[in-house]
Amino acid sequence: MGEKKIHNKESFLKNISLQLGRSKPVQVERPVWKHQPQWEVHKGASKQELVEILKKQCMLNHTDFYETDSDHLTELIEDTIGKYEGKSAAVWEDPRFDEYGITEYFNEKCSDGTFSYHRWDPKLGEQNIVLTEKADVGITFSDMTLAESGTVVLMSGNGKGRSISLLPVTYIAIIPKSTIVPRMSQATREIHQKIEKGEKVVSCVNFISGPSNSADIEMNLVVGVHGPIKATYIVVADK
Amino acid sequence: MPMKIGTEEFNSRVEKGINDGFMREAVRSAQGRLYERRLNAAEELGNWEEWRNHGEEIRRHTLENLDYYLEQLSDNVAERGGHVFFAETAEEANTYIQNVVKKKNGRKVIKSKSMVTEEISMNQALERIGCEVIESDLGEYILQIDDHDPPSHIVVPALHKNKSQIRDVFREKLGYLNTEKPEELTLFAREKLRKEFLSADIGITGCNFAVAESGSISLVTNEGNARLATTLPKTQITVMGMERIVPTWEDLDVMVSLLSRSAVGQKLTTYVTGLTGTRDDGDGDGPEDFHLVIVDNGRSKILGTEFQEALHCIRCAACINVCPVYRHVGGHGYGSIYPGPIGAVLSPLLGGYENYKELPFASTLCAACTEACPVKIPLHELLNKHRRRIVEEEGMSPAMERMAMKGFQYGAGSPVLYKIGTKLAPLLTTPFVTEGMITNGPGPIRPWTETRNLPEPNKERFRDWFRKREREAKTDG
Numbered sequence: 001m002g003e004k005k006i007h008n009k010e011s012f013l014k015n016i017s018l019q020l021g022r023s024k025p026v027q028v029e030r031p032v033w034k035h036q037p038q039w040e041v042h043k044g045a046s047k048q049e050l051v052e053i054l055k056k057q058c059m060l061n062h063t064d065f066y067e068t069d070s071d072h073l074t075e076l077i078e079d080t081i082g083k084y085e086g087k088s089a090a091v092w093e094d095p096r097f098d099e100y101g102i103t104e105y106f107n108e109k110c111s112d113g114t115f116s117y118h119r120w121d122p123k124l125g126e127q128n129i130v131l132t133e134k135a136d137v138g139i140t141f142s143d144m145t146l147a148e149s150g151t152v153v154l155m156s157g158n159g160k161g162r163s164i165s166l167l168p169v170t171y172i173a174i175i176p177k178s179t180i181v182p183r184m185s186q187a188t189r190e191i192h193q194k195i196e197k198g199e200k201v202v203s204c205v206n207f208i209s210g211p212s213n214s215a216d217i218e219m220n221l222v223v224g225v226h227g228p229i230k231a232t233y234i235v236v237a238d239k
Numbered sequence: 240m241p242m243k244i245g246t247e248e249f250n251s252r253v254e255k256g257i258n259d260g261f262m263r264e265a266v267r268s269a270q271g272r273l274y275e276r277r278l279n280a281a282e283e284l285g286n287w288e289e290w291r292n293h294g295e296e297i298r299r300h301t302l303e304n305l306d307y308y309l310e311q312l313s314d315n316v317a318e319r320g321g322h323v324f325f326a327e328t329a330e331e332a333n334t335y336i337q338n339v340v341k342k343k344n345g346r347k348v349i350k351s352k353s354m355v356t357e358e359i360s361m362n363q364a365l366e367r368i369g370c371e372v373i374e375s376d377l378g379e380y381i382l383q384i385d386d387h388d389p390p391s392h393i394v395v396p397a398l399h400k401n402k403s404q405i406r407d408v409f410r411e412k413l414g415y416l417n418t419e420k421p422e423e424l425t426l427f428a429r430e431k432l433r434k435e436f437l438s439a440d441i442g443i444t445g446c447n448f449a450v451a452e453s454g455s456i457s458l459v460t461n462e463g464n465a466r467l468a469t470t471l472p473k474t475q476i477t478v479m480g481m482e483r484i485v486p487t488w489e490d491l492d493v494m495v496s497l498l499s500r501s502a503v504g505q506k507l508t509t510y511v512t513g514l515t516g517t518r519d520d521g522d523g524d525g526p527e528d529f530h531l532v533i534v535d536n537g538r539s540k541i542l543g544t545e546f547q548e549a550l551h552c553i554r555c556a557a558c559i560n561v562c563p564v565y566r567h568v569g570g571h572g573y574g575s576i577y578p579g580p581i582g583a584v585l586s587p588l589l590g591g592y593e594n595y596k597e598l599p600f601a602s603t604l605c606a607a608c609t610e611a612c613p614v615k616i617p618l619h620e621l622l623n624k625h626r627r628r629i630v631e632e633e634g635m636s637p638a639m640e641r642m643a644m645k646g647f648q649y650g651a652g653s654p655v656l657y658k659i660g661t662k663l664a665p666l667l668t669t670p671f672v673t674e675g676m677i678t679n680g681p682g683p684i685r686p687w688t689e690t691r692n693l694p695e696p697n698k699e700r701f702r703d704w705f706r707k708r709e710r711e712a713k714t715d716g
């Protein structure tokens with residue numbers, strides 16, 4: 001497409017200004033909104049209360065939910081992979097996998113040749129997609145977690161491929177307890193504030209609330225459409 | 240090449256499987272369920288009115304400063320390596336998209352659900368240059384496989400089809416061998432479509448809301464197909480109606496929350512994805528090339544008029560799900576891809592009165608739509624404004640006008656007129672149906688008149704419906 005990135009802007013916007021009966025404003029201040037109900041949701045809830053809210057919502061979202069401490073985390077992952085009859089996994093390149101001993105656990109698990117795992121490697125390019133698509137289980141950490149809607153927020157980049165939470169048939173999210181906030185508002189505020197400070201937002205922010213689903217056939221809910229068919233969220237006490 | 244169909248073909252279509260009895264039942268039960276869910280989702284918040292007020296103030300401010308925010312958006316998209324094309328018309332949008340596809344030697348496009356690409360007939364434009372276009376939203380996929388059957392609802396497009404019809408379509412067209420269980424049908428579609436995703440050159444999406452402050456676009460789905468379409472293909476094209484924008488991520492939160500609760504009764508849909516520009520270095524997936532196409536196609540004509548609020552719409556379908564008229568006629572009766580109350584407001588604005596002047600009368604003015612709307616668009620008032628304009632512009636005689644207006648009133652006290660099956664008293668509407676209204680209209684109607692088999696049945700159904708009401712009114716009064 002070459003050098004010019006924006007096409008037809010002037011005439012298009014001029015027409016809008018004309019219709020609105022004024023010239024295009026040079027600067028627009030976002031108003032102080034009169035109504036801001038979002039901050040009332042689970043206001044003042046303690047961390048443990050938020051965990052309970054998250055747990056309840058996960059059940060509504062057809063997501064299996066567990067809470068554990070860092071000593072028992074790999075056990076729980078082992079059980080979940082067993083439940084999913086997983087023979088292979090794909091994970092992010094994320095230092096938290098090392099910190100929580102998961103990398104070590106996987107290396108061991110793979111040693112007898114009955115299990116394989118792929119760790120996202122940006123240098124491999126498209127090969128990552130091929131390997132992830134073959135994996136039975138995708139595993140990521142959560143960067144932020146929304147109690148109200150039972151949602152993990154995943155920020156792409158630096159080895160955190162979008163495909164991991166998307167292509168495998170099952171998905172496990174590991175949620176450090178400290179990442180839990182009441183609702184989406186806290187996450188989007190953080191993103192907004194970063195942008196105001198001149199920081200770049202990552203190329204892909206995913207808010208994921210359980211396994212993919214559809215009600216397109218006679219309004220019957222079917223869990224598992226294009227994304228994972230099953231999902232487990234594990235809250236873990238921070239290391 | 241237009242593919243007009245005569246009465247015969249319409250009849251054989253009816254015989255073949257379109258079953259109004261089922262359609263009505265399906266609409267009734269879907270409306271019921273969606274209504275319940277939305278109500279629960281709204282009530283559990285305890286301060287739904289506050290949310291609606293906030294939604295309204297955000298939409299109002301954004302539309303009042305639309306030129307400013309669109310400029311901010313486009314600058315930020317370019318800053319992040321994307322291309323932006325401002326398209327005043329459907330043709331301009333399609334030509335640009337065709338050129339991108341040609342330049343990429345694109346043979347296969349995978350699409351996630353998008354109303355605006357339907358509105359501009361993008362699929363047909365791409366097919367004309369020899370490109371295969373595959374719909375990946377489950378409902379849209381079913382419709383596409385069934386020889387481009389048109390959608391009947393903006394959130395649940397295949398609402399009018401039952402599972403045995405879907406099984407038959409899959410059997411006939413795709414060699415499906417399993418039962419009519421939704422789980423099996425869905426799994427089959429998943430496997431078919433996964434292959435398409437992995438081999439598509441280009442992903443095309445709509446856009447629920449663009450975010451001006453960062454040049455992002457957001458996609459709100461349950462199935463995950465929009466994620467696949469923006470993760471796997473090397474090129475991503477996103478097409479948005481020019482009003483689908485919010486100033487900041489904070490406002491995005493509010494709009495997405497309102498949309499999720501109003502559309503499907505969920506706190507958030509399963510996937511809300513915010514995408515900014517092309518993939519970053521070190522990502523390993525996501526598009527290398529990104530194009531945002533911002534479409535006017537008649538929207539700017541609505542700005543600055545008494546109908547401006549129609550552009551506040553976030554396409555949640557809440558108004559459709561409470562509408563007694565939609566309940567009776569179903570989505571296809573409207574002859575537009577935008578059905579229900581919002582369709583009755585928007586279709587005449589985008590497609591002209593000459594094509595849609597009867598729609599504003601296909602309403603009981605019961606105001607259930609206005610009450611349901613998460614951004615407080617006064618839908619029934621806008622419908623009334625249309626009616627007044629139509630009466631003026633059509634140069635109706637005062638006598639006729641009186642008759643029409645009187646009709647609305649006395650209908651209210653005459654439930655025999657039209658048994659809609661709700662406690663809302665229906666009002667009589669006056670038929671303004673003209674011959675051949677749907678054969679080659681501009682705007683939202685064009686998709687169906689170009690390649691699809693819809694127009695005539697629509698017209699028939701609507702006309703029959705009006706006539707029947709007229710007859711009943713006469714025998715009654």
Ligand code: SF4
Binds near residue numbers: 608614616618
């Ligand atoms: S008019 Fe309001 S209720 Fe209807 S689809 Fe648009 S936002 Fe939803």
